[in-house]
Amino acid sequence: MKTSNPRAWFLVLPVILLVAFNALIPLMTVVNYSVQETFGDNLFFWHGIGWFQDVLGSERFHAALGRQFLFTGIILAIEVPLGVAIALAMPRSGPWVPVCLILMAMPLLIPWNVVGAMWNIFTLPDIGLLGYTLNSVLGIEYNMTQSPLAAWMTIVAMDVWHWTSLVVLLAYAGLVSIPDAYYQAAKIDGASKFAVFRHIQLPKMKKVLTIAILLRFMDSFMIYTEPFVLTGGGPGDSTTLLSIDLVKVALGQFDLGPAAAMSLIYFAITLLVSWAFYTAMTKDDQN
Amino acid sequence: MARITLNNIRHSYLPNPKSDDDYALQRVHLDWDDGGAYALLGPSGCGKTTLLNIISGLLVPSEGQLLFDDKDVTALEPDARNIAQVFQFPVIYDTMTVRDNLSFPLRNRGVDEQVIAQRVTEIAAMLELEPMLDQKAAGLTADNKQKISLGRGLVREDVNVIMFDEPLTVIDPHLKWKLRSKLKELHQKVKRTMIYVTHDQTEALTFADQVVVMNFGQILQVGTPIELFECPTHTFVGHFIGSPGMNVVPASVVDGKVQVAGHVIDTASDLTNLRQGSVEVGVRPEFVRFADVGIAGTVETVMDVGRHTVVKVRLEGIDQIINAIVDEGDSIPDGQVHLQFDAAQTRLYEDGWVVAEIQG
């Protein structure tokens, strides 16, 4: 039961002001740009929804969007099951627990551009450890700057390495909170390991997994730094994900109008898909 | 169903126990018949859960053997022992319906679907779960969830013993008695061995044929509820059972006679072999009467419990309180009073343990 206390709003006011200043105002600026056209010299003309129509109709945008969904789909399909599997394998008590937790946390702590740079060097075909091993030792043709497939596999591998730990930690937290009695009862009921997973562990992890999937979806949908540092969007535009394309349009071509429109569309898509996703996953709870 | 034998079992949670104090469970040597209802009664930390876990297989005892029908199961895994357990809080499979929950143990063992359906219907009828069979188990109230937990144990024909670990803990107080009666009714119907662990004496005494009273890892007395009530062999048992519990007052033996607060009283105990230890007199409040002569005291408080009144009397001379029970409708004394103890129900205790009674 909550007591309504109007004084609470005053405590939140400084935060609201800060958020407004740092987020809302720039957002409004973007909205402003998206409906105007400029030819330079700070002269703006009303353009209405023209930019939106252009962007939504452009082939280039569709291609980037398609690539983005493909990327997000692949990494979710890999990271979630892998993360859960690792969490299941981790010990629930004992001296190894802190060791495992630290190992899992480490990839998350590395700055994102460093991650990109690390993998860049790692995969260089002549001097990178992975690149060298694949090309010279195993005889597999591997060159990220030339083969789109190699580039894709590398960015996926990089993301999995970087972010699976988040899923692991969240799933682990969910697992650890299951009381022992459930495992004991399952033992007594003669349940197989798979039955235990399906009927006890998975349902109890549902809430944490929802959060994990939502977070991974949003983050991967907006991903910029790591793939940009790694491939620069190439070869060609094979790994030009949505945000990379946006930056190219905005800063490369300095087309503020289309870039702003694209940003807003991007924002709207992320919001829409996240909402749909979340509603679908929590639908059962409502029942 | 099985006869359960506990052979010199002792357990310590420490790797290298040295003294008795290091043992969470002191020596246990018991024989339990097939199909009986047993209770392990004692306060928190007395070792009852440890003992329960040893019987169910979740714990392997440091010493001793556990036998089911003369077969050594001491190191056997829980699922190989054919037991069922109902925990303190309901353990159900959220994703499944009530029917699927009840069918689960049988499905895991590869039983034929038709047989499963018939068993489930039978057990659901016994537990009054029929109207909910096709509902999702997660949405039921706590007492119905506990019934499902119990049902999963009952569906299996091969269950040796069903164990209850303080199962009424999360049940609403006004539903507790209903579930308690249901458990008793079920036992009378299915006649499986059932072991019930609790700290609530009412639960233990109403459910079990035989109660094991424990404290500090030790078994103090094993007996029927009536035996425990009428003849407690340890002051703790006397105090723990009955509401209010047995009165225990310090006493002395002078010239072959027992004295409490300077007044001589008659007891049922044989005084010939006393060892000069500290003695106490134990008598239940039901057997304390007010009279014109007797042990002197002052009435301190009067508590109306509905069907009778509990009168607290502070004895003169020694700083002790005695509880006495006065039936509803009888007059309640006040101020200075005299107490008489029913000799046949008054016993002497030496160092906590009862002194043998006079024979004949």
Place this chain on the structure above:
Amino acid sequence: MTLEIQDVTKRVGAEIHIHETSLRFLPGHFNVLLGETNAGKTTLMKLMAGLDQPTSGNVLIDGVDVTKQSTQDRQISFVHQFFVNYPHFSVYENIASPLRLARISPSEIDRRVREAADLMKLTPMLERRPQELSGGQQQRTALARAIVKDSKVVFLDEPLANLDYKLREELRSELPQLFADRGAVVIYATSEPAEALMLGGCTATLHEGRVSQFGETSDVYRNPVNLTTAQVFSDPPLNTATVIKAGGRCTLNAEVSWELSGPQSQLADGEYMIGVRPHHVLPTSISVGVAIAGSVQVTELSGSESVAHFRVGEGSWVSQSEGIHPYQVGESHTFFMDVSKCFFFAADGRLVA
């Protein structure tokens, strides 16, 4: 010192959690709120404590309207069911915490903490952390924190519910004495009728957000004004049955009927609901007894008492007697109902005789 609530209601969405209630609580004895889980006891206490706002109505402490006052300003103590202690403080610090906030001198704090600890038998544990204590000791710490504050009003929300049976008995007899000489108004919520009886004082019976009766405990117990009160205040549950009164006779069913006397015979003819407590239905004959035969379904023998559940027509009755009475399950046994202790309720639930 008085605590009063006037026409207080609590509505959450479309549900009414507390119907219009007016009560006046006095110090010097325990004021018990008795009711089942979800009857509204905790809701009512939170309204009085200021932890929640009533939808309408006023709360007055000593005649002063405090409805809009925050909990901190009301100078109250609240002990929850699930021992709430600061885990990172020692027992000493836990007990001292409300005093430190009130900025009382350290020497005075020390004196009061030690006094409260002594009363709750916690003196040897003052330096320990709550996790190291047993459940009973943790609850005593919470109680000590409530005593030490010397508040005007003390709320105890089923504080003994999570403790071992015997510990509950012990604390129950100690509690009234603790608060007796403090001049504070004590409000105690419980779902056990036996507890309400043992604590004495005044009792308010609650059912589905409504107070059905409020008065001296033994009076509410022995003279319930309606069926709801009688049912709330019975454990084991009240035995009820519909009867038909015609002339001077009362008929329960084909086998059971008896002559009425006294005020019961003065009632208008018609259908009534009778209620009789289990300990007035005995297995052996009594002078004012009416014989009722029933098939015994379940028996519970606990040494000090014997309880039998038996079928009466369509319903099930309970008999509670002292001592040990062996019953045969499934066999018919004749029980005797004490008609002088029978309550007669009209169709609307009011007590009529």
